[in-house]
Amino acid sequence: MERRTFVAMLTGGFVAAPLAAEAQQPKHVLRLGFLSAASAAHDQPRLAGLQRGLYELGYVEGTNIFIEPRYTAGQFVRLPVSAA
DSSP, X not given: OOHHHHHHHHHHHHHHHHHHHHTSOOOOOEEEEEEESSOHHHHXXXXXXXXXXXXXXXXXXXXXXXXXXXXXXXXXXXXXXXXO
16 A cells, blocks of 8 residues: 555544544433422322333433423413413
8 A cells, every 4th residue: 555545544534533423413302291280299209200110211311301390289270381
C-alpha cells in the first residue's frame, strides 16, 4: 500500500467517525400522565404500585419513562384543566 493511500484512508476514517456518532438517534423517553381526583397523599400507594409495575416491565422513571402526576384533591371541576 502506498503511503498516500494509507494517509488518505486514515484521514477519511477520522472524518467519518464523528459523522457516525451524530447520526445516532437519541433514546425516546415516554411521558405518562397519572391523573387522580384524590390527593397526592391518598394516591401515593397507587403511584408507587404503578412505578413498580413499570419497573418490572423494564421502564425506569427518569431514564426511559417520565410519569407526570396531577391531583385535583376531590375538586372534579379541575379534572379537565389537569388533563390538559
